[in-house]
Amino acid sequence: MLLKNKVAVITGAASVRGLGFATAKLYAEQGAKVVIIDLNAEASRAAAASLGDEHLGLAANVSNELQVNAAIEQVLGKYGRIDILVNNAGITKDNLIMKMSEEEFDKVIEVNLKGAFNCMKHVSRIMLKQRSGHIINMSSVSGVMGNAGQVNYCASKAGIIGMTKSLARELGSRGITVNAIAPGFIETEMTDVLSEDVKENLLGSIPLKRMGQTKDIAETVAFLASDKAAYITGQTISVDGGMGM
Numbered sequence: 524m525l526l527k528n529k530v531a532v533i534t535g536a537a538s539v540r541g542l543g544f545a546t547a548k549l550y551a552e553q554g555a556k557v558v559i560i561d562l563n564a565e566a567s568r569a570a571a572a573s574l575g576d577e578h579l580g581l582a583a584n585v586s587n588e589l590q591v592n593a594a595i596e597q598v599l600g601k602y603g604r605i606d607i608l609v610n611n612a613g614i615t616k617d618n619l620i621m622k623m624s625e626e627e628f629d630k631v632i633e634v635n636l637k638g639a640f641n642c643m644k645h646v647s648r649i650m651l652k653q654r655s656g657h658i659i660n661m662s663s664v665s666g667v668m669g670n671a672g673q674v675n676y677c678a679s680k681a682g683i684i685g686m687t688k689s690l691a692r693e694l695g696s697r698g699i700t701v702n703a704i705a706p707g708f709i710e711t712e713m714t715d716v717l718s719e720d721v722k723e724n725l726l727g728s729i730p731l732k733r734m735g736q737t738k739d740i741a742e743t744v745a746f747l748a749s750d751k752a753a754y755i756t757g758q759t760i761s762v763d764g765g766m767g768m
């Protein structure tokens with residue numbers, strides 16, 4: 524039991540085929556009390572209930588600071604502490620730059636980058652008082668390498684890496700670690716929408732010659748939240764089959 528009795532908040536974890544839910548499931552198996560925060564209250568509650576009675580599902584739009592604050596207060600009310608925060612909620616709105624609207628750019632930054640900021644801001648306060656905690660942010664191989672048609676998404680995911688390093692420096696002296704994960708091409712609803720041609724092309728650029736599974740990512744998110752990773756902070760761990768090297 525890597526995470527026995529740890530209280531873990533995971534955003535964007537109500538989609539049962541997604542990376543967030545795979546992480547929530549593994550965390551629950553490893554003994555954590557899991558809080559799922561996602562857009563839809565019913566979906567969040569159902570996802571949390573499927574893991575067992577001691578878990579909690581809440582609704583919040585991570586890009587809305589007031590909603591994030593209210594959700595975090597509910598977590599504190601129920602469990603009294605937060606040991607782990609996983610900023611996983613994320614969206615894409617792909618387009619070539621000439622066609623990308625201001626709204627497509629802003630929305631992706633608001634959810635992927637400001638959403639993580641909002642959650643880290645409120646949870647940092649709690650972790651600072653506790654003098655312990657682990658924050659794990661979901662970046663992407665696209666944030667490391669760039670990707671045509673994704674200037675908004677890549678900017679948000681590269682921004683996550685910068686925020687991770689900055690916060691690791693701010694919180695390190697209080698025993699709090701902050702790391703990022705850069706997943707490669709993983710089988711979820713986010714990648715289901717890609718055409719067979721695009722998928723074929725991407726597979727050609729992966730040394731391990733397969734798409735990643737959600738479990739591949741969840742295992743790394745669990746490791747970074749455990750005592751085994753106590754001396755790792757400010758890092759971005761690539762879990763991408765070698766795609767981004």
Ligand code: NAD
Binds near residue numbers: 536711
């Ligand atoms: P997904 O689309 O399956 O799940 C994303 C979840 O985030 C959904 O449950 C959605 O409801 C939730 N969400 C969206 N906007 C939200 C908001 N404003 N507030 C709260 N919740 C919100 O995505 P996924 O493929 O599981 O990806 C999870 C994370 O991993 C994302 O940050 C994504 O960018 C990143 N990622 C995914 C891949 C991949 O190949 N799937 C690769 C690299 C990085």
